[in-house]
């Protein structure tokens with residue numbers, strides 16, 4: 001149970017800090033592994049090693065965390081993934097959920 005003081009503190013923090021959203025990459029059967037690594041490096045600023053690990057995680061577990069951002073930044077990243085994938089003829093998709 002929260003004390004009154006803790007509740008006030010949480011409320012104040014909520015006013016100061018924007019909510020954070022996880023951007024998740026989704027697996028599919030058609031997007032190439034190299035393209036997913038490229039997306040993770042170019043849009044999510046991962047190193048090659050990090051990108052490869054996340055890509056394999058998504059490939060094996062259907063979903064993987066790309067990063068945590070404010071709503072607007074998360075939305076922009078998701079649109080960038082969609083656009084780049086569409087241009088290359090891949091069905092790759094990303095989604096977000098509250099962190």
Ligand code: TYC
Nearest residue numbers: 025026027028031033058059
């Ligand atoms: N499953 C894809 C393949 O075997 C690779 C892949 C990984 C696709 C991650 C999407 O988010 C993804 N070519």
